[in-house]
Amino acid sequence: MEFSGKLFIFLLLPLLFLQISTCDAYANPIYHACSKNFTSDNLIQDSINKTLSSLLAKTPLDSFGISSFGDGFFSIYGLSQCRGNLNVDQCARCITKATEEIRTLCPNSAETRIWYDHCFLHYDTTRFFGEPDTSFTRVFSSGLVAADPITFNYKLMDLVYPMNAMAVGIDKKFSVYVTDVSKNLTLLAMAQCTRDLEELACRQCLDKLSEIFSGYCKYHLDCYVISSSCVLRYGVSDFLNASVSLSPLVFAAGSS
Numbered sequence: 001m002e003f004s005g006k007l008f009i010f011l012l013l014p015l016l017f018l019q020i021s022t023c024d025a026y027a028n029p030i031y032h033a034c035s036k037n038f039t040s041d042n043l044i045q046d047s048i049n050k051t052l053s054s055l056l057a058k059t060p061l062d063s064f065g066i067s068s069f070g071d072g073f074f075s076i077y078g079l080s081q082c083r084g085n086l087n088v089d090q091c092a093r094c095i096t097k098a099t100e101e102i103r104t105l106c107p108n109s110a111e112t113r114i115w116y117d118h119c120f121l122h123y124d125t126t127r128f129f130g131e132p133d134t135s136f137t138r139v140f141s142s143g144l145v146a147a148d149p150i151t152f153n154y155k156l157m158d159l160v161y162p163m164n165a166m167a168v169g170i171d172k173k174f175s176v177y178v179t180d181v182s183k184n185l186t187l188l189a190m191a192q193c194t195r196d197l198e199e200l201a202c203r204q205c206l207d208k209l210s211e212i213f214s215g216y217c218k219y220h221l222d223c224y225v226i227s228s229s230c231v232l233r234y235g236v237s238d239f240l241n242a243s244v245s246l247s248p249l250v251f252a253a254g255s256s
């Protein structure tokens with residue numbers, strides 16, 4: 001009995017890995033932005049290379065990392081973070097992908113940001129750590145609308161405040177809330193700030209995104225609002241365990 005149980009697990013494992021690798025939740029970035037282009041500057045490229053290597057080494061261990069290299073005009077400040085519910089391997093896979101892909105997408109940019117389902121990477125020539133930054137705010141949605149929009153919206157607005165307060169108050173700057181909208185509809189939501197932010201800065205960022213949330217996301221069954229310092233997301237599917245495809249709903253409030 002015990003033997004066959006072990007055998008079963010042994011046989012099942014390769015299948016599970018196969019499924020995870022074919023259903024790659026972060027195959028494509030959700031969004032990216034490049035600016036401050038430079039022309040063949042080895043010093044700045046060297047700072048970028050060192051920052052990316054350092055972030056790749058640091059981030060998976062703690063789901064968060066900041067780094068900076070270079071002096072004066074050639075300084076680069078970088079930050080990367082994984083979604084708060086991921087393990088070291090999941091985080092490492094996403095940060096690896098992000099550090100590779102940013103080189104392809106923004107080859108000569110000294111200011112870049114890239115968002116995936118599982119992680120976020122940002123570097124710049126100015127020291128942005130600790131500043132709540134809601135530039136590059138973008139809204140993504142599944143496009144499906146609730147059958148009972150009033151109840152749905154009421155339940156959603158009811159959980160946003162305690163969810164944000166919880167994310168603000170803990171070191172992980174990440175919180176998840178689940179609520180039943182009706183007998184057969186469960187709403188899952190998450191809030192996350194980058195961990196360089198203090199409580200006040202995190203609250204300011206989430207407050208700003210909550211306004212966008214209640215305006216643009218209204219009545220949609222799934223919605224994801226991203227920015228440089230925090231993200232808010234909700235949905236009726238289990239987006240924390242499985243990848244859910246969303247399309248841009250509207251590009252809001254972005255100084256791009």
Ligand SMILES: *[C@@H]1O[C@H](CO)[C@@H](O)[C@H](O)[C@H]1NC(C)=O
Nearest residue numbers: 041042043045046047049103
């Ligand atoms: C930066 O890294 C890229 C990719 O590994 C490499 O091709 C390039 O030579 C490096 N540049 C500098 C200045 O270190």
Ligand SMILES: *[C@@H]1O[C@H](CO)[C@@H](O)[C@H](O)[C@H]1NC(C)=O
Nearest residue numbers: 034035037105106107108109
């Ligand atoms: C900067 O570089 C990016 C990526 O290579 C490119 O798409 C963009 O057009 C460039 N912007 C300017 C102002 O040159």
Ligand SMILES: *[C@@H]1O[C@H](CO)[C@@H](O)[C@H](O)[C@H]1NC(C)=O
Nearest residue numbers: 147148182183184185186236
């Ligand atoms: C959920 O319940 C409502 C009302 O009973 C029904 O109209 C709807 O089809 C149900 N949805 C699903 C996914 O079962």
Ligand SMILES: *[C@@H]1O[C@H](CO)[C@@H](O)[C@H](O)[C@H]1NC(C)=O
Nearest residue numbers: 176178188238239240241242
């Ligand atoms: C994700 O899956 C795990 C394991 O199946 C489960 O324990 C967890 O509750 C799920 N997360 C959510 C948010 O449903």
